[in-house]
Amino acid sequence: MSKRIIVQKYGGTSVADVDRIKNVAKRVVKTKKAGNDVVVVVSALGDTTDELIGLALQVTNNPPERELDMLVSTGEQVSCALLAMAIHELGESAISFTGAQVGIITDNSFTKARIIDINARRIVDELKKKRIVIVAGFQGVNLNQDITTLGRGGSNLTAVALAKVLKAYSCEMNTDVEGVFTADPRIVRDARKIDRISYEEMFELASLGAQVLQPRSIEFAMKFGVPIHVRSSFSERTGTIISREVRAMEDIVVSGVALTKNEAKVTICDVPDRPGIAAKIFREIAKQDINVDMIVQNVSRTGATDMSFTVPENDLNKTIKVAKDISAKIRAGGVIFDKDIAKVSIVGIGMRSHSGVAAKMFEALAEKGINIEMISTSEIKISCVVGKKYGEDAVRAIHAKFGLGKKRNS
Numbered sequence: 001m002s003k004r005i006i007v008q009k010y011g012g013t014s015v016a017d018v019d020r021i022k023n024v025a026k027r028v029v030k031t032k033k034a035g036n037d038v039v040v041v042v043s044a045l046g047d048t049t050d051e052l053i054g055l056a057l058q059v060t061n062n063p064p065e066r067e068l069d070m071l072v073s074t075g076e077q078v079s080c081a082l083l084a085m086a087i088h089e090l091g092e093s094a095i096s097f098t099g100a101q102v103g104i105i106t107d108n109s110f111t112k113a114r115i116i117d118i119n120a121r122r123i124v125d126e127l128k129k130k131r132i133v134i135v136a137g138f139q140g141v142n143l144n145q146d147i148t149t150l151g152r153g154g155s156n157l158t159a160v161a162l163a164k165v166l167k168a169y170s171c172e173m174n175t176d177v178e179g180v181f182t183a184d185p186r187i188v189r190d191a192r193k194i195d196r197i198s199y200e201e202m203f204e205l206a207s208l209g210a211q212v213l214q215p216r217s218i219e220f221a222m223k224f225g226v227p228i229h230v231r232s233s234f235s236e237r238t239g240t241i242i243s244r245e246v247r248a249m250e251d252i253v254v255s256g257v258a259l260t261k262n263e264a265k266v267t268i269c270d271v272p273d274r275p276g277i278a279a280k281i282f283r284e285i286a287k288q289d290i291n292v293d294m295i296v297q298n299v300s301r302t303g304a305t306d307m308s309f310t311v312p313e314n315d316l317n318k319t320i321k322v323a324k325d326i327s328a329k330i331r332a333g334g335v336i337f338d339k340d341i342a343k344v345s346i347v348g349i350g351m352r353s354h355s356g357v358a359a360k361m362f363e364a365l366a367e368k369g370i371n372i373e374m375i376s377t378s379e380i381k382i383s384c385v386v387g388k389k390y391g392e393d394a395v396r397a398i399h400a401k402f403g404l405g406k407k408r409n410s
Protein backbone atom coordinates (compact mmCIF):
# COMPACT_ATOMS: atom_id res chain seq x y z
CA MET A 1 0.00 0.00 0.00
CA SER A 2 1.14 3.55 -0.59
CA LYS A 3 1.51 5.88 2.32
CA ARG A 4 -1.46 8.08 1.54
CA ILE A 5 -5.07 7.07 1.25
CA ILE A 6 -7.31 9.65 -0.38
CA VAL A 7 -11.09 9.36 -0.13
CA GLN A 8 -12.90 11.14 -2.96
CA LYS A 9 -16.66 11.54 -3.03
CA TYR A 10 -18.43 12.47 -6.26
CA GLY A 11 -21.98 13.84 -6.03
CA GLY A 12 -24.92 13.18 -8.34
CA THR A 13 -24.25 16.01 -10.81
CA SER A 14 -20.63 14.89 -11.14
CA VAL A 15 -21.74 11.45 -12.36
CA ALA A 16 -24.94 12.55 -14.10
CA ASP A 17 -24.14 10.92 -17.46
CA VAL A 18 -21.64 8.70 -19.20
CA ASP A 19 -19.29 11.52 -20.19
CA ARG A 20 -19.16 12.78 -16.63
CA ILE A 21 -18.51 9.29 -15.31
CA LYS A 22 -15.60 9.06 -17.75
CA ASN A 23 -14.35 12.43 -16.52
CA VAL A 24 -14.50 11.21 -12.91
CA ALA A 25 -12.63 8.04 -13.93
CA LYS A 26 -9.83 10.20 -15.34
CA ARG A 27 -9.57 12.24 -12.16
CA VAL A 28 -9.48 9.14 -10.02
CA VAL A 29 -6.80 7.51 -12.16
CA LYS A 30 -4.75 10.70 -12.04
CA THR A 31 -4.90 10.70 -8.24
CA LYS A 32 -3.85 7.04 -8.20
CA LYS A 33 -0.99 7.65 -10.63
CA ALA A 34 0.27 10.45 -8.41
CA GLY A 35 1.12 7.69 -5.93
CA ASN A 36 -1.96 7.57 -3.70
CA ASP A 37 -4.31 4.79 -2.71
CA VAL A 38 -7.75 5.93 -3.76
CA VAL A 39 -11.13 5.08 -2.29
CA VAL A 40 -14.02 6.62 -4.20
CA VAL A 41 -17.54 7.13 -2.88
CA VAL A 42 -20.23 7.84 -5.46
CA SER A 43 -23.75 9.18 -5.35
CA ALA A 44 -26.46 8.01 -7.72
CA LEU A 45 -26.52 9.44 -11.25
CA GLY A 46 -28.09 12.93 -11.43
CA ASP A 47 -31.58 12.96 -9.94
CA THR A 48 -31.93 9.18 -9.71
CA THR A 49 -32.75 9.18 -5.99
CA ASP A 50 -35.60 11.68 -6.49
CA GLU A 51 -36.87 9.68 -9.44
CA LEU A 52 -36.87 6.45 -7.46
CA ILE A 53 -38.75 8.09 -4.60
CA GLY A 54 -41.20 9.44 -7.20
CA LEU A 55 -41.79 5.90 -8.48
CA ALA A 56 -42.47 4.65 -4.99
CA LEU A 57 -44.99 7.45 -4.45
CA GLN A 58 -46.81 6.44 -7.63
CA VAL A 59 -47.32 3.01 -6.10
CA THR A 60 -48.30 4.16 -2.61
CA ASN A 61 -48.60 7.36 -0.59
CA ASN A 62 -46.96 5.65 2.29
CA PRO A 63 -44.06 3.44 1.20
CA PRO A 64 -42.72 1.13 3.93
CA GLU A 65 -39.33 2.56 4.87
CA ARG A 66 -37.51 -0.74 4.55
CA GLU A 67 -38.66 -1.10 0.97
CA LEU A 68 -37.84 2.55 0.24
CA ASP A 69 -34.24 1.92 1.28
CA MET A 70 -34.13 -1.27 -0.79
CA LEU A 71 -35.27 0.83 -3.75
CA VAL A 72 -33.17 4.00 -3.45
CA SER A 73 -29.96 2.15 -2.62
CA THR A 74 -29.99 0.75 -6.16
CA GLY A 75 -29.09 4.22 -7.52
CA GLU A 76 -25.60 4.14 -6.01
CA GLN A 77 -25.09 0.52 -7.08
CA VAL A 78 -25.46 1.62 -10.71
CA SER A 79 -23.00 4.51 -10.47
CA CYS A 80 -20.30 2.56 -8.62
CA ALA A 81 -20.35 -0.30 -11.13
CA LEU A 82 -20.22 2.10 -14.11
CA LEU A 83 -17.34 4.04 -12.59
CA ALA A 84 -15.39 0.83 -11.98
CA MET A 85 -15.91 -0.09 -15.66
CA ALA A 86 -14.79 3.36 -16.82
CA ILE A 87 -11.62 3.04 -14.74
CA HIS A 88 -10.90 -0.41 -16.21
CA GLU A 89 -11.26 1.13 -19.63
CA LEU A 90 -8.41 3.50 -18.71
CA GLY A 91 -6.20 0.55 -17.90
CA GLU A 92 -6.33 0.72 -14.08
CA SER A 93 -7.71 -1.94 -11.82
CA ALA A 94 -10.84 -0.99 -9.85
CA ILE A 95 -13.46 -2.85 -7.86
CA SER A 96 -16.91 -1.65 -6.82
CA PHE A 97 -18.69 -2.50 -3.58
CA THR A 98 -22.06 -1.92 -1.96
CA GLY A 99 -22.17 -0.54 1.58
CA ALA A 100 -22.90 -4.04 2.89
CA GLN A 101 -19.91 -5.55 1.10
CA VAL A 102 -17.52 -3.15 2.81
CA GLY A 103 -19.09 -3.74 6.20
CA ILE A 104 -20.89 -0.44 6.79
CA ILE A 105 -23.09 -1.59 9.66
CA THR A 106 -25.93 0.68 10.76
CA ASP A 107 -28.78 0.73 13.23
CA ASN A 108 -32.35 -0.09 12.11
CA SER A 109 -33.57 3.45 11.38
CA PHE A 110 -34.46 3.01 7.74
CA THR A 111 -34.08 6.19 5.61
CA LYS A 112 -31.93 7.88 8.29
CA ALA A 113 -29.74 5.11 9.66
CA ARG A 114 -26.73 5.80 11.86
CA ILE A 115 -23.45 4.04 11.24
CA ILE A 116 -22.49 1.87 14.20
CA ASP A 117 -19.43 0.15 12.80
CA ILE A 118 -17.32 -0.16 9.69
CA ASN A 119 -15.18 -3.19 9.07
CA ALA A 120 -12.87 -1.84 6.41
CA ARG A 121 -10.78 -5.01 6.01
CA ARG A 122 -12.06 -5.71 2.52
CA ILE A 123 -11.13 -2.20 1.38
CA VAL A 124 -7.64 -2.47 2.86
CA ASP A 125 -7.12 -5.88 1.19
CA GLU A 126 -8.10 -4.49 -2.20
CA LEU A 127 -5.90 -1.42 -1.79
CA LYS A 128 -3.00 -3.76 -1.06
CA LYS A 129 -3.67 -5.39 -4.41
CA LYS A 130 -3.17 -1.91 -5.93
CA ARG A 131 -6.82 -1.59 -6.85
CA ILE A 132 -8.92 1.53 -6.77
CA VAL A 133 -11.87 0.87 -4.48
CA ILE A 134 -15.27 2.31 -5.37
CA VAL A 135 -17.97 2.31 -2.71
CA ALA A 136 -21.67 2.98 -3.24
CA GLY A 137 -22.46 6.01 -1.09
CA PHE A 138 -25.48 6.62 1.16
CA GLN A 139 -26.05 2.99 2.16
CA GLY A 140 -25.27 0.43 4.81
CA VAL A 141 -26.75 -2.73 6.22
CA ASN A 142 -28.29 -3.47 9.60
CA LEU A 143 -27.57 -6.48 11.75
CA ASN A 144 -30.44 -8.37 10.03
CA GLN A 145 -28.74 -7.84 6.66
CA ASP A 146 -31.44 -5.39 5.57
CA ILE A 147 -30.21 -2.53 3.40
CA THR A 148 -30.46 0.88 5.08
CA THR A 149 -29.74 4.43 3.87
CA LEU A 150 -28.09 7.28 5.74
CA GLY A 151 -30.46 10.18 4.98
CA ARG A 152 -30.45 12.49 1.94
CA GLY A 153 -26.97 13.60 1.01
CA GLY A 154 -25.71 10.51 2.87
CA SER A 155 -22.83 9.83 0.46
CA ASN A 156 -21.05 12.64 2.28
CA LEU A 157 -21.34 10.64 5.49
CA THR A 158 -20.10 7.47 3.80
CA ALA A 159 -17.02 9.39 2.63
CA VAL A 160 -16.25 10.97 6.01
CA ALA A 161 -16.77 7.69 7.86
CA LEU A 162 -14.48 5.79 5.48
CA ALA A 163 -11.88 8.56 5.72
CA LYS A 164 -11.96 8.15 9.48
CA VAL A 165 -11.61 4.36 9.63
CA LEU A 166 -8.96 4.29 6.90
CA LYS A 167 -7.11 7.20 8.55
CA ALA A 168 -7.15 8.86 5.14
CA TYR A 169 -4.81 11.69 4.32
CA SER A 170 -7.69 13.69 2.89
CA CYS A 171 -11.43 13.51 2.32
CA GLU A 172 -12.46 15.32 -0.84
CA MET A 173 -16.08 16.18 -1.61
CA ASN A 174 -16.18 16.73 -5.37
CA THR A 175 -19.28 18.59 -6.44
CA ASP A 176 -20.63 20.99 -9.06
CA VAL A 177 -19.38 24.22 -7.41
CA GLU A 178 -15.82 25.32 -6.61
CA GLY A 179 -16.30 24.97 -2.86
CA VAL A 180 -18.45 26.37 -0.09
CA PHE A 181 -19.64 29.87 -0.95
CA THR A 182 -20.80 32.82 1.14
CA ALA A 183 -24.30 32.01 -0.18
CA ASP A 184 -25.82 29.64 -2.72
CA PRO A 185 -24.24 30.81 -6.00
CA ARG A 186 -27.52 30.03 -7.74
CA ILE A 187 -29.14 32.79 -5.67
CA VAL A 188 -26.35 35.32 -5.21
CA ARG A 189 -24.34 36.01 -8.32
CA ASP A 190 -21.39 37.58 -6.55
CA ALA A 191 -21.18 34.95 -3.80
CA ARG A 192 -17.57 34.20 -2.99
CA LYS A 193 -15.79 30.95 -2.39
CA ILE A 194 -14.70 30.55 1.24
CA ASP A 195 -11.12 29.25 1.54
CA ARG A 196 -11.39 27.89 5.06
CA ILE A 197 -14.31 27.40 7.41
CA SER A 198 -14.76 25.76 10.82
CA TYR A 199 -16.82 22.60 11.36
CA GLU A 200 -19.22 24.54 13.59
CA GLU A 201 -19.99 27.15 10.95
CA MET A 202 -20.28 24.59 8.19
CA PHE A 203 -22.58 22.48 10.32
CA GLU A 204 -24.84 25.49 10.93
CA LEU A 205 -24.81 26.58 7.28
CA ALA A 206 -25.67 23.06 6.13
CA SER A 207 -28.40 22.64 8.75
CA LEU A 208 -29.85 26.03 7.80
CA GLY A 209 -30.17 25.15 4.13
CA ALA A 210 -26.79 25.23 2.35
CA GLN A 211 -27.26 21.97 0.53
CA VAL A 212 -23.63 21.46 -0.42
CA LEU A 213 -22.91 19.04 2.47
CA GLN A 214 -25.08 16.83 4.66
CA PRO A 215 -25.11 18.21 8.24
CA ARG A 216 -24.62 14.77 9.77
CA SER A 217 -21.43 14.24 7.80
CA ILE A 218 -19.98 17.44 9.27
CA GLU A 219 -21.00 16.44 12.78
CA PHE A 220 -19.16 13.17 12.25
CA ALA A 221 -16.10 14.90 10.76
CA MET A 222 -16.01 17.34 13.69
CA LYS A 223 -16.25 14.55 16.25
CA PHE A 224 -13.32 12.66 14.77
CA GLY A 225 -11.34 15.59 13.35
CA VAL A 226 -11.59 14.48 9.72
CA PRO A 227 -10.55 17.45 7.56
CA ILE A 228 -12.78 17.94 4.50
CA HIS A 229 -11.92 19.53 1.19
CA VAL A 230 -14.98 20.61 -0.82
CA ARG A 231 -14.02 21.19 -4.45
CA SER A 232 -15.25 21.04 -8.01
CA SER A 233 -15.30 17.84 -10.04
CA PHE A 234 -14.74 19.93 -13.11
CA SER A 235 -11.58 21.86 -12.19
CA GLU A 236 -8.25 21.31 -10.48
CA ARG A 237 -8.51 24.33 -8.21
CA THR A 238 -8.36 24.17 -4.45
CA GLY A 239 -11.82 24.52 -2.94
CA THR A 240 -12.83 25.01 0.70
CA ILE A 241 -11.09 23.37 3.64
CA ILE A 242 -13.35 22.54 6.59
CA SER A 243 -11.38 22.07 9.78
CA ARG A 244 -11.23 22.92 13.46
CA GLU A 245 -11.55 26.57 14.31
CA VAL A 246 -8.35 28.56 13.92
CA ARG A 247 -7.69 31.95 15.43
CA ALA A 248 -8.07 34.01 12.25
CA MET A 249 -11.60 32.71 11.76
CA GLU A 250 -12.81 34.76 14.73
CA ASP A 251 -12.19 37.96 12.81
CA ILE A 252 -14.85 37.06 10.32
CA VAL A 253 -18.17 38.15 11.70
CA VAL A 254 -20.44 36.57 9.12
CA SER A 255 -19.18 33.63 7.07
CA GLY A 256 -22.26 32.88 5.06
CA VAL A 257 -25.98 33.28 4.44
CA ALA A 258 -28.35 30.32 4.06
CA LEU A 259 -31.96 29.88 3.02
CA THR A 260 -34.55 27.19 3.69
CA LYS A 261 -37.94 27.17 2.06
CA ASN A 262 -39.22 23.86 3.31
CA GLU A 263 -40.54 24.82 6.71
CA ALA A 264 -44.05 25.87 7.74
CA LYS A 265 -45.25 28.00 10.64
CA VAL A 266 -47.95 26.83 13.02
CA THR A 267 -49.59 29.07 15.63
CA ILE A 268 -51.70 27.92 18.54
CA CYS A 269 -53.73 31.01 19.43
CA ASP A 270 -54.64 32.24 22.90
CA VAL A 271 -52.70 29.63 24.81
CA PRO A 272 -53.38 29.89 28.57
CA ASP A 273 -50.29 31.23 30.34
CA ARG A 274 -49.72 28.51 32.97
CA PRO A 275 -46.72 26.44 34.02
CA GLY A 276 -46.57 23.15 32.11
CA ILE A 277 -48.49 24.24 29.01
CA ALA A 278 -45.45 24.50 26.71
CA ALA A 279 -44.20 21.18 28.03
CA LYS A 280 -47.55 19.57 27.21
CA ILE A 281 -47.72 21.00 23.67
CA PHE A 282 -44.20 20.07 22.63
CA ARG A 283 -44.28 16.65 24.31
CA GLU A 284 -47.32 15.72 22.20
CA ILE A 285 -45.60 16.98 19.04
CA ALA A 286 -42.37 15.15 19.85
CA LYS A 287 -44.33 11.92 20.33
CA GLN A 288 -45.20 12.12 16.63
CA ASP A 289 -41.49 12.30 15.78
CA ILE A 290 -41.86 15.86 14.48
CA ASN A 291 -38.78 18.09 14.71
CA VAL A 292 -39.74 21.56 15.89
CA ASP A 293 -37.33 24.29 14.90
CA MET A 294 -38.07 27.89 15.97
CA ILE A 295 -40.46 28.59 18.84
CA VAL A 296 -41.82 32.01 19.68
CA GLN A 297 -44.02 32.94 22.61
CA ASN A 298 -44.73 36.43 23.78
CA VAL A 299 -45.59 37.67 27.27
CA SER A 300 -49.27 37.50 28.05
CA ARG A 301 -50.96 40.58 29.42
CA THR A 302 -54.40 39.01 29.48
CA GLY A 303 -53.54 35.51 30.74
CA ALA A 304 -53.27 34.04 27.24
CA THR A 305 -50.71 34.32 24.44
CA ASP A 306 -50.07 32.99 20.94
CA MET A 307 -47.44 30.28 20.56
CA SER A 308 -45.82 29.96 17.11
CA PHE A 309 -43.31 27.40 15.92
CA THR A 310 -41.91 26.03 12.69
CA VAL A 311 -41.80 22.42 11.49
CA PRO A 312 -40.64 20.73 8.27
CA GLU A 313 -43.30 21.32 5.61
CA ASN A 314 -43.57 17.54 5.11
CA ASP A 315 -44.77 17.20 8.69
CA LEU A 316 -47.30 20.04 8.51
CA ASN A 317 -50.46 17.94 8.21
CA LYS A 318 -49.40 15.71 11.08
CA THR A 319 -48.54 18.79 13.17
CA ILE A 320 -51.85 20.54 12.52
CA LYS A 321 -53.73 17.47 13.66
CA VAL A 322 -51.78 17.20 16.94
CA ALA A 323 -51.91 20.96 17.50
CA LYS A 324 -55.70 21.01 17.07
CA ASP A 325 -56.09 18.16 19.55
CA ILE A 326 -53.91 19.93 22.11
CA SER A 327 -55.56 23.28 21.48
CA ALA A 328 -58.93 21.74 22.36
CA LYS A 329 -57.53 19.98 25.42
CA ILE A 330 -55.90 23.09 26.91
CA ARG A 331 -58.77 25.34 25.84
CA ALA A 332 -56.66 27.49 23.56
CA GLY A 333 -58.15 29.58 20.78
CA GLY A 334 -57.45 27.31 17.79
CA VAL A 335 -54.69 26.66 15.27
CA ILE A 336 -53.56 28.63 12.22
CA PHE A 337 -50.70 27.83 9.86
CA ASP A 338 -48.64 29.35 7.05
CA LYS A 339 -46.77 27.37 4.39
CA ASP A 340 -45.52 30.42 2.57
CA ILE A 341 -42.50 31.12 4.70
CA ALA A 342 -38.75 31.06 4.21
CA LYS A 343 -36.02 31.11 6.81
CA VAL A 344 -32.95 33.19 6.09
CA SER A 345 -29.94 32.81 8.36
CA ILE A 346 -26.47 34.19 8.87
CA VAL A 347 -23.66 32.17 10.42
CA GLY A 348 -20.28 33.19 11.77
CA ILE A 349 -18.13 32.42 14.80
CA GLY A 350 -17.09 36.07 14.94
CA MET A 351 -20.61 36.87 16.19
CA ARG A 352 -19.51 35.63 19.61
CA SER A 353 -17.34 38.67 20.01
CA HIS A 354 -19.04 41.35 17.89
CA SER A 355 -22.16 43.33 18.67
CA GLY A 356 -24.69 44.90 16.32
CA VAL A 357 -24.80 41.92 13.97
CA ALA A 358 -28.51 41.27 14.43
CA ALA A 359 -29.34 44.96 14.00
CA LYS A 360 -27.42 45.02 10.73
CA MET A 361 -29.28 41.95 9.45
CA PHE A 362 -32.66 43.46 10.37
CA GLU A 363 -31.68 46.73 8.68
CA ALA A 364 -30.85 44.87 5.47
CA LEU A 365 -34.37 43.42 5.48
CA ALA A 366 -35.99 46.73 6.45
CA GLU A 367 -34.26 48.53 3.58
CA LYS A 368 -35.96 46.12 1.17
CA GLY A 369 -39.32 46.44 2.95
CA ILE A 370 -39.25 42.79 3.99
CA ASN A 371 -41.24 42.03 7.11
CA ILE A 372 -39.71 39.73 9.73
CA GLU A 373 -42.19 37.20 11.12
CA MET A 374 -39.99 35.33 13.59
CA ILE A 375 -36.44 35.66 14.88
CA SER A 376 -34.15 33.21 16.61
CA THR A 377 -30.54 33.58 17.63
CA SER A 378 -27.81 31.43 19.06
CA GLU A 379 -24.13 31.94 19.66
CA ILE A 380 -23.03 31.75 16.04
CA LYS A 381 -26.23 32.21 14.03
CA ILE A 382 -29.26 34.44 13.57
CA SER A 383 -32.35 33.30 11.66
CA CYS A 384 -35.36 35.30 10.46
CA VAL A 385 -38.58 33.92 9.05
CA VAL A 386 -39.93 36.00 6.16
CA GLY A 387 -42.59 35.50 3.49
CA LYS A 388 -41.52 32.76 1.06
CA LYS A 389 -41.57 35.05 -1.94
CA TYR A 390 -39.03 37.36 -0.27
CA GLY A 391 -36.60 34.58 0.67
CA GLU A 392 -34.11 34.99 -2.18
CA ASP A 393 -34.24 38.80 -2.11
CA ALA A 394 -33.59 38.62 1.61
CA VAL A 395 -30.48 36.48 1.05
CA ARG A 396 -29.16 38.93 -1.56
CA ALA A 397 -29.88 41.96 0.63
CA ILE A 398 -28.16 40.48 3.69
CA HIS A 399 -25.23 39.21 1.64
CA ALA A 400 -24.69 42.70 0.22
CA LYS A 401 -25.17 44.45 3.58
CA PHE A 402 -22.38 42.43 5.16
CA GLY A 403 -20.18 42.98 2.12
CA LEU A 404 -19.72 39.25 1.62
CA GLY A 405 -19.41 39.44 -2.14
CA LYS A 406 -16.32 41.57 -2.00
CA LYS A 407 -13.50 41.35 0.46
CA ARG A 408 -13.85 39.10 3.47
CA ASN A 409 -14.58 40.72 6.86
CA SER A 410 -17.60 42.87 7.35
Ligand code: ADP
Pocket (backbone or CB within 6 Å): 010, 011, 012, 013, 014, 043, 153, 174, 175, 176, 177, 179, 180, 181, 182, 183, 184, 185, 186, 205, 209, 210, 211, 212, 213, 256
Ligand atom coordinates in the same frame (compact mmCIF):
# COMPACT_ATOMS: atom_id res chain seq x y z
P1 ADP B 1 -23.75 16.90 -5.00
O1 ADP B 1 -24.64 16.30 -6.03
O2 ADP B 1 -22.33 17.03 -5.47
O3 ADP B 1 -23.88 16.28 -3.66
P2 ADP B 1 -25.52 19.06 -4.25
O4 ADP B 1 -26.40 19.44 -5.39
O5 ADP B 1 -26.08 18.21 -3.17
O6 ADP B 1 -24.18 18.41 -4.86
O7 ADP B 1 -24.88 20.38 -3.58
C1 ADP B 1 -24.23 21.34 -4.38
C2 ADP B 1 -25.15 22.53 -4.57
O8 ADP B 1 -25.35 23.16 -3.32
C3 ADP B 1 -24.54 23.62 -5.43
O9 ADP B 1 -24.82 23.42 -6.80
C4 ADP B 1 -25.14 24.90 -4.88
O10 ADP B 1 -26.11 25.46 -5.73
C5 ADP B 1 -25.80 24.48 -3.57
N1 ADP B 1 -25.42 25.37 -2.46
C6 ADP B 1 -26.28 25.91 -1.57
N2 ADP B 1 -25.65 26.70 -0.70
C7 ADP B 1 -24.34 26.66 -1.03
C8 ADP B 1 -23.17 27.28 -0.49
N3 ADP B 1 -23.22 28.10 0.56
N4 ADP B 1 -21.98 27.02 -1.08
C9 ADP B 1 -21.91 26.19 -2.14
N5 ADP B 1 -22.99 25.57 -2.70
C10 ADP B 1 -24.19 25.80 -2.15
Ligand code: ASP
Pocket (backbone or CB within 6 Å): 011, 012, 043, 044, 049, 050, 075, 137, 138, 151, 152, 153, 154, 155, 156
Ligand atom coordinates in the same frame (compact mmCIF):
# COMPACT_ATOMS: atom_id res chain seq x y z
N1 ASP C 1 -28.21 9.88 -3.72
C1 ASP C 1 -28.50 10.27 -2.37
C2 ASP C 1 -29.31 11.55 -2.36
O1 ASP C 1 -29.66 12.06 -3.42
C3 ASP C 1 -27.27 10.40 -1.52
C4 ASP C 1 -26.30 11.47 -1.95
O2 ASP C 1 -26.35 11.95 -3.08
O3 ASP C 1 -25.45 11.84 -1.13
O4 ASP C 1 -29.64 12.03 -1.31
Ligand code: MG
Pocket (backbone or CB within 6 Å): 011, 153, 211, 212, 213
Ligand atom coordinates in the same frame (compact mmCIF):
# COMPACT_ATOMS: atom_id res chain seq x y z
MG1 MG D 1 -25.43 16.40 -2.10
